[in-house]
Amino acid sequence: MIFLATVAITTYHLNSTTSYSDAEKEVTDVATVKKPKASPNMYKEMPKYIKKLQHTIVNELEKLEGVGGGKFVWDSWLRPEGGEGISCVLQDGNVFEKAGVNVSVVHGNLPAAMEKQMRARKKEGSVCHPHNPNAPTVHFNYRYFELRDKDDNSVDGGFFTKKSDPKAWWFGGGCDLTPSYLYEEDAKHFHQVIKQECDKNDLSYYPKFKKWCDEYFYIPHRQEARGVGGIFFDDLEDKDSDIIFKFVQDCGNSFLRSYIPIMQKRKDMPFTEEMKIWQQLRRGRYVEFNLVYDRGTKFGLATPGARIESILMSLPLTSRWQFKHEPAFHSREQEMLEVLKTPRNWI
Amino acid sequence: MIFLATVAITTYHLNSTTSYSDAEKEVTDVATVKKPKASPNMYKEMPKYIKKLQHTIVNELEKLEGVGGGKFVWDSWLRPEGGEGISCVLQDGNVFEKAGVNVSVVHGNLPAAMEKQMRARKKEGSVCHPHNPNAPTVHFNYRYFELRDKDDNSVDGGFFTKKSDPKAWWFGGGCDLTPSYLYEEDAKHFHQVIKQECDKNDLSYYPKFKKWCDEYFYIPHRQEARGVGGIFFDDLEDKDSDIIFKFVQDCGNSFLRSYIPIMQKRKDMPFTEEMKIWQQLRRGRYVEFNLVYDRGTKFGLATPGARIESILMSLPLTSRWQFKHEPAFHSREQEMLEVLKTPRNWI
Numbered sequence: 001m002i003f004l005a006t007v008a009i010t011t012y013h014l015n016s017t018t019s020y021s022d023a024e025k026e027v028t029d030v031a032t033v034k035k036p037k038a039s040p041n042m043y044k045e046m047p048k049y050i051k052k053l054q055h056t057i058v059n060e061l062e063k064l065e066g067v068g069g070g071k072f073v074w075d076s077w078l079r080p081e082g083g084e085g086i087s088c089v090l091q092d093g094n095v096f097e098k099a100g101v102n103v104s105v106v107h108g109n110l111p112a113a114m115e116k117q118m119r120a121r122k123k124e125g126s127v128c129h130p131h132n133p134n135a136p137t138v139h140f141n142y143r144y145f146e147l148r149d150k151d152d153n154s155v156d157g158g159f160f161t162k163k164s165d166p167k168a169w170w171f172g173g174g175c176d177l178t179p180s181y182l183y184e185e186d187a188k189h190f191h192q193v194i195k196q197e198c199d200k201n202d203l204s205y206y207p208k209f210k211k212w213c214d215e216y217f218y219i220p221h222r223q224e225a226r227g228v229g230g231i232f233f234d235d236l237e238d239k240d241s242d243i244i245f246k247f248v249q250d251c252g253n254s255f256l257r258s259y260i261p262i263m264q265k266r267k268d269m270p271f272t273e274e275m276k277i278w279q280q281l282r283r284g285r286y287v288e289f290n291l292v293y294d295r296g297t298k299f300g301l302a303t304p305g306a307r308i309e310s311i312l313m314s315l316p317l318t319s320r321w322q323f324k325h326e327p328a329f330h331s332r333e334q335e336m337l338e339v340l341k342t343p344r345n346w347i
Numbered sequence: 348m349i350f351l352a353t354v355a356i357t358t359y360h361l362n363s364t365t366s367y368s369d370a371e372k373e374v375t376d377v378a379t380v381k382k383p384k385a386s387p388n389m390y391k392e393m394p395k396y397i398k399k400l401q402h403t404i405v406n407e408l409e410k411l412e413g414v415g416g417g418k419f420v421w422d423s424w425l426r427p428e429g430g431e432g433i434s435c436v437l438q439d440g441n442v443f444e445k446a447g448v449n450v451s452v453v454h455g456n457l458p459a460a461m462e463k464q465m466r467a468r469k470k471e472g473s474v475c476h477p478h479n480p481n482a483p484t485v486h487f488n489y490r491y492f493e494l495r496d497k498d499d500n501s502v503d504g505g506f507f508t509k510k511s512d513p514k515a516w517w518f519g520g521g522c523d524l525t526p527s528y529l530y531e532e533d534a535k536h537f538h539q540v541i542k543q544e545c546d547k548n549d550l551s552y553y554p555k556f557k558k559w560c561d562e563y564f565y566i567p568h569r570q571e572a573r574g575v576g577g578i579f580f581d582d583l584e585d586k587d588s589d590i591i592f593k594f595v596q597d598c599g600n601s602f603l604r605s606y607i608p609i610m611q612k613r614k615d616m617p618f619t620e621e622m623k624i625w626q627q628l629r630r631g632r633y634v635e636f637n638l639v640y641d642r643g644t645k646f647g648l649a650t651p652g653a654r655i656e657s658i659l660m661s662l663p664l665t666s667r668w669q670f671k672h673e674p675a676f677h678s679r680e681q682e683m684l685e686v687l688k689t690p691r692n693w694i
Contacts (some may be wrong), residue, residue, distance in 0.1 A: 072669075075671070088673075091669060096668070100537070208556060220648075284662070287634060287638070287666075287668075291634070291638040292639075292648060298639070301568040302568075308568050308569065309670060309671050315631070316665070317668060317669060319666055320664060320665050320666075321445075321659060321662035321664060321666075322664060323439060323660055324436075
């Protein structure tokens with residue numbers, strides 16, 4: 001364990017803002033000899049890619065907002081302990097109640113106190129919450145994490161130079177869909193797009209990561225899933241890092257293809273006041289998951305000096321808790337609940 | 348520790364719905380010889396008192412709602428493992444967005460798995476969230492807890508009979524005020540009423556319990572208090588249980604006197620859309636405290652078969668999270684924040 005105090009940590013990930021929260025690796029792994037090849041420059045390649053992706057996504061989401069619609073506010077920040085980030089947030093637009101696309105590149109030493117929390121995962125991050133109850137919330141998050149010897153971490157005016165390969169590295173991420181009302185075709189489309197990208201890279205990925213997603217985004221006290229699924233993966237390091245990076249890029253690049261067509265169909269559909277209330281109740285469940293169960297959020301909140309605003313960016317603009325709300329028999333609300341109680345495969 | 352498996356637990360408390368959550372005693376205390384006298388019938392007296400108090404409070408809150416105003420819905424329940432409860436909830440009334448007054452009388456055996464959690468506190472419970480941003484949210488909670496030998500816990504058609512004194516017992520509770528906008532006179536009035544009741548019973552109570560309240564209802568990641576304070580106490584067992592019961596009744600009976608006059612002044616005050624938004628943001632903080640820090644809520648959610656609706660009854664009907672909201676310089680919102688960052692004594 002002493003070893004950890006001597007390594008420097010560098011994280012490069014989209015939609016995450018503090019480094020330690022993404023320290024998702026079992027400490028013992030650090031000492032393990034890795035067979036897959038590390039890419040010495042991933043610490044530069046991953047941020048380059050995710051910053052580009054951030055721009056693409058922000059542009060497309062703004063297009064969806066239409067003329068006179070909401071614009072993202074860019075908020076870039078420097079972490080005193082090392083690292084930088086760019087939070088993009090759109091609030092109360094035409095289409096989105098709240099949407100955030102967040103990039104962070106964080107590096108620093110791992111405090112001894114963090115060792116026990118090393119498996120904590122951070123899932124706060126980019127979330128789009130639309131106004132229209134027919135339109136689903138989406139969340140995605142891709143990240144790269146590496147551990148290096150302390151003396152290999154030289155920072156010079158914001159530019160990093162590394163002398164050797166990282167001691168350990170891994171990728172994590174995924175994306176998932178949370179509708180208030182079920183449109184089977186939307187859930188199918190969303191999963192189809194992701195499955196295609198998974199299958200291109202490894203046929204074992206999709207079934208494994210879809211299951212992982214259903215298990216991770218689950219609210220035990222409600223006995224229901226947060227949404228209809230997607231993919232979730234972590235500690236991915238079974239192939240050369242270049243190969244996994246390619247997979248992560250395929251996933252990242254497919255995000256707009258999986259979500260925008262759904263939004264185009266749903267964003268202007270008529271809805272009633274009752275539907276809006278149901279959506280707000282579902283948003284309340286989203287808050288419950290993120291504040292009570294999401295390991296990264298919990299860990300982020302417990303980190304002194306953490307950027308609370310970024311950690312809680314994933315929370316909806318508005319939400320609701322109503323005592324003993326029960327959907328009517330055979331209603332669309334009940335239909336939605338049933339799907340959340342028994343996750344489906346969709347394809 | 349084996350000892351615990353052989354005792355039965357009976358709790359009688361206002362505003363709480365599962366027994367184990369209120370098991371707030373260090374396990375080792377069970378074996379300690381208690382000097383203060385236990386009242387053999389407290390398990391009957393406390394529920395009788397709190398049920399009466401529930402009726403009084405519900406009536407007075409409904410009066411505040413006025414003609415055509417909201418009415419409380421009474422929801423009584425039986426716990427399969429033992430116990431009963433009555434949840435009263437008013438939603439979307441004239442004055443209150445959401446108000447709940449909850450009584451529970453729970454008994455059962457203490458599972459071995461609960462031992463470690465014995466210090467968990469349950470703070471969900473009666474909360475009144477008004478519509479008007481000038482009117483404060485209030486929370487109060489009083490509870491009695493006792494441990495008895497298993498064979499001393501005979502239940503017969505809902506009536507309990509006990510042969511001997513409890514092996515251990517204690518009281519806990521308190522009340523606290525959470526305004527969105529500061530009215531010093533309200534904070535002073537609220538504290539004055541409570542202080543008077545404390546002083547009548549023990550001059551050391553008020554300073555100790557006010558401090559405890561400020562410390563307990565604190566949101567570390569925001570570095571601010573949830574509200575302007577009140578009192579909070581726990582593990583109270585330093586005097587004969589009849590004497591502490593008298594103190595608890597004084598507190599309970601003073602609730603309406605501490606809150607209703609404030610509501611009468613504030614409930615019909617004019618307010619702007621901006622004030623409503625600020626109130627909703629403050630409600631978001633309330634949710635953050637309850638879901639992330641409140642030991643009882645966390646413990647309740649983790650208890651299999653817990654009544655989730657009752658545990659989360661304290662959450663506001665509506666709330667809001669806005670990225671990087673910052674009150675204007677010298678605004679009333681900033682004034683409120685400053686008070687929350689530096690708790691005051693008020694009297």
